[in-house]
Amino acid sequence: MVDRVTIEVIRHAAIFTAEEMGVVLRNTAFSPNIRDRLDYSCAILAPSGELVAQAEHIPVHLGSMPIGVKNMVKALEENGVSLGPGDVAVSNDPYITGTHLNDVMVLKPVYVDGELVAYVANKAHHVDVGGLVPGGIGAGVRSLREEGLVIPPVKLVEAGRLRTDIVRLLEANVRTPRSLRGDLMAQLAALNTGEKRIRELAERYGVDALLEAWEEILGYTEKYTRTLLQGLVGDGGGAYEAEDYVELESGELAKIRVRLEISPERIVADFTGTDRQVDEPLNAVYGVTVAATTYAIKAVIDPDMPMNSGFYRVVEIQAPRGTLVNPVPPAPVGGGNVETSQRIADVVLRALAEAFPGRVPAASCGTMSNLLLGGKGWAFYETIGCGSGARPCCDGVDGVHTNMTNTLNTPIEVAEAEYPLLFRAYELRPDSGGPGRWRGGLGVVRAVTVLEDGVTVTVYAERSRLRPWGLEGGEPGAPFRSYVVKASGERVELPAKATVRLSRGDTVYIETPGGGGYGSPCERPRDQLEHDVEDGKVSPEAARRYCQPGSR
Template sequence: MDPITIEVIKYATIFIAEEMGIILRNTAFSPNIKDRHDHSCAIATASGEIVAQAEHIPVHLGSLFVGIKNVLEYLSKEGISLDQGDIIITNDPYIAGTHLNDVMLLKPIYVKGKILGYLVNKAHHVDVGEDIIKVLQSNVRVPKYFKGDLMAQIASLNVGEKRILELINRYGYDVISESWNEILAYTEKFTRSKINELVKTYDLVGIYEASEYMELSDNSLVKIKVSVSINSESIHVDFSGTDPQVNEPINAVYGVTVAATTFALKAVIDPQMPMNSGFYRVIRIQAPKGSLVNPEPPAPVGGGNVETSQRIVDVIFKALSKALLDRVPAASCGTMTNVIIGGKNWVFYETIACGSGGRPSSDGVDGVHTNMTNTLNTPIEVIEQNYPILFIRYELRRDSEGPGKYRGGLGITRAFKVLEDNVILTIFSERSLIRPWGIAGGKEALPSEHYVIRSNGKVERLGSKGKTILNKGDIVVINTPGGGGYGDPCTRDRELILKDISEGKISVKKAMKYYCFEEHG
């Protein structure tokens, strides 16, 4: 086929996925989708391979590769066929590939009685119920938000369908179908060539291993272990040795493990290339069934999507740092710091930003959603307008970075007061015991630290995971971790140290202790 036509169709398809996202968030009701953009959109071939995806949430997008396949296999097994206009809705984490709050919609693209492909999106609903819309509405605290967000997802699919049909009217069914297949084949070929370059450039041989530990609610630890082997055209990632699934919601379904693994590998291979299922053809993932990274039902998995995914990225980067030190960062904060707060008729959810890891040639980023998430923060004005919450502080967390020649990014301090009684607060985070690590001589970052200041002045420490009841006047303080440092902090440019001090990001005391800084030098 004409390569110019293929390229035009490739980027047209990608932009259709992007437009689907624009429609979804512009018509959504809840702040989590409308303001934070906690949603993702993609387009798949008739066989279920993703041909285009918008630049949305990595943990959603990577898991859609598994979710679409699972849905199509389920339909085939049950003898169910989709007619034109039908939409599949599922939030089963063992099918859709993330957790219950992520509601996945899939719609076939019919052209003259044949399925060309599928439109798919996934959005995080703060409150979820059962499996029929009216029943769902009766099982959530804010039914207006739930139905509005679901209708926004449907509108997104309808617009995507309209745009694909316009593309077909211009180029024809066969040209679009063949172009999509060529796009996947090219991505596969390109990825294999990039892997081959890495093998030759870095003389990659052997197996690269690493382990990370996650925290349970009783402060005990569970292990994620990974072994990465790279040959001239493919990569094998093996999680054998990872601890068995646990009776706490940090188990990560297979779709999450696939998403985190491919995210980390793509960042190392070529972060700029458009992502589609051609990439997955060269990656082999072995995740033992019944383990923390591939649990079996009914293991709880709500936090695997948001927390374990982050640590899978960390452990793969740690393993690859032994061979590709100039291509991987130090550990990022390793948590999305989930804050869920609600009363009788309202509920608010947000993930709080943190610091990313120092990089081979630049600092980590301050106060950013790292790795598997790509959401915005909810503006304080929006929160205060919609919920009985008053913000006290929202700032970068001083001295939270991991020192290094290229320091880690700073975490966030976010403090707010509740304005009514009987409010339930849930914190689900990580890195309160195991700090984000540095590499190449870089140092660890500060861990997470959360607490409640009661209206009587009493301070109640919260662990990385837990729940408490708040009453009017209580103040919640969230401190997220920074990112680890890269390189010896004593080699950091003095002008950068002075800049950080002048901006209040690090103290003179810390500069003198870790950066070999002399105040009057």
Template sequence: MCEAVDYLEYKDKLININAKVEINRGKIKVDFTGTHRQLDAPLNAVYGVTVASTSFALKAIIDPDLPMNHGIFRVLDIVAPEETIVNPKKPAPVAVGNVETSQRIVDVIFKALYNQFPDKVPAASNGSMNNVIIGGRGWAFYETIGGGFGGRNGKDGVDGVHANMTNTLNTPIEVIENEYPIMIFEYSLREDSGGAGKYRGGLGIRRVYKLLSDCTVSLIAERIKIAPWGVNNGYSGSCGEHYVIKEGKKIPLSGKNTLSLSCGDVIVINTPGGGGYGSPYDRDINLILEDVKDGKISIDSAYKDYKVKIIKKDNEFVVDMEETKKLRSL
């Protein structure tokens, strides 16, 4: 049996999801006993979401090419105690359970299975759909924003993608600006957001909106306080960070928020990066140099996280091998 715990974020509290996974005689039992009781907030995931998230996580590890049919569910035994956030009873609100709690169910199962399947389980991905809802008189806009995928055995995490339980795609900037009173100032990968590791976590996304109309904005996001975890001595990815720039002042926002904004205000969404896989000191130095050249990690991160000294020489980034050897001998 293997077990783990991971968390959702609600106000100033951490909401635990516990999972024990037992594989025995052709059966897989996943037991969520000990998980937080249902909330008077929409983080509750109905039982169907829990089943879907659990089967996804197990299928991803066992064999992603397996057809999704009754054979998978026949060997799966899910224990989800009633009146918890993974099996709530009416009248519990449940809207966010589908988009956020489903992500954490996958994370906690991956975390539990890592010691048993270290070559197959990735580090944690960004762990949120990063929901952005903006609306005014006569219009409404809703999108989800990707983040970093967790580093994997043999490969870096993918940058700027939707991971695991999302079923959503990127929204093109041109469509947003043509259809809504919104201007996108920036759409980029977040430097240094992927967890350091032999296989680096994927980078999160930075999305900056300028509002061209008075409106109401709602945010639903996770991994603002608890970072996506790394594995096998890999570092955690960066947490998400959201804020508003209003009349030149930066106003931090929580992951779950609804507020009224004015024409000219700017919303900045920084999504989490994926966790790293393996020790950063085992990463190929040439890959670290390429990451610096590509703007994926900074010179400071190369020095601090990987113990690699990179300098600029003749307008080119190069590795100072002598200084790097000294750093790594400490």
């Protein structure tokens, strides 16, 4: 038996190892999307494929990591391939790795004295993986193959030797081969760092102690989660339902429905009643659904608790096959990872607001507000911050990434140095936060001018028609909108999901949603409202209408 102190030392060492892997990946990455936006995630997993430690990276990556690892190992074994010492597997098949094609996942087993003691893994969002449009995510995409190159699980490194044939194959199928190679090598460097640290732990405490520590760590989180539930629901519990919608390119709405059955022992999230998968990229693979659901539940019951697969032992997720939240291939899924994931989180949070009143904020913006641009030999991608939902205690946060994304913005100086782009605006969006006793956070206005002809731009966002909802009488946040101002001065409104061609001097404007308000706007203290006006967050006209229901 390993003593509790040693287990805690190993637990924190594993978490630090995942964080250090992320530092190595960031410091050695080539593209701004990974180097500056930090669109990557690192984790440590037990030989069973269960997550034992993660860095504080991207929720949609991390929540799907155990599914991706188990699926990759299984797929390799079914083809007669096993991962030995010095091997690294790679894949981006979302139906295996659990997110979307741009997230390239690499996996390395850690052996000590011939025994498998752990896996180290990371996912990184490569800005381009081929496909019909730069960046892969685009309006008009109708199948997975149109989104880009699908990499089935294959060895990228074999017995310590890089398979350059695989690297050349990948480079030949993307618009930005130099970035792909540089970022892929950074991912391998991160794995090597993780392997080194895990081997050091095994050498210090012994293989048996390390393996026992993994199970103790998972068991503790499982027991802790059940204790939390018992404290929250007592001997009772109940069932709570909610539904929300994603906005299809056709103008129709597609429903996501959840029923949460909460007891002192477990939570079952059942998505029966969700609409069937669609012929556009809004489908979310099962890994995304697991990630978004567990994120929302953990955020409400205890955001500070340790996160690993012990938590997943308490939460069961039922997602019918062939639906928006568990599609079958070759349905496209690029937007499901970034947009439908947000809606899944929203709908689970809405149900939790019924279960645990006073613990759940109003809806955040509900979109990652994706902007993709590409030209000859380059591709640019970013998600843009927005307003978070007002909380039961205070206002929402202005201009941040919320829920399933945890990236930074792309620094303007970096983007302008790397690409033929000129940024015209980057500011908070006045009047975008939902009115309430506590005001929703403000969205963002971001505008960029292209400096060459023939640039393809894709805007892919949500909440353009169904605004982020408020709670307890709070009003919804402002909707998403975007438009292009041509070099001639002509203004062209864009739908929330659009792929268009721009010419030199054209400028695309993105206005992201604000968060929903919490509590009646009539209860907001006058001095706080006056302060909002002084800060330019609420216009004088909007302030005068603040206590009029449906004023916006």
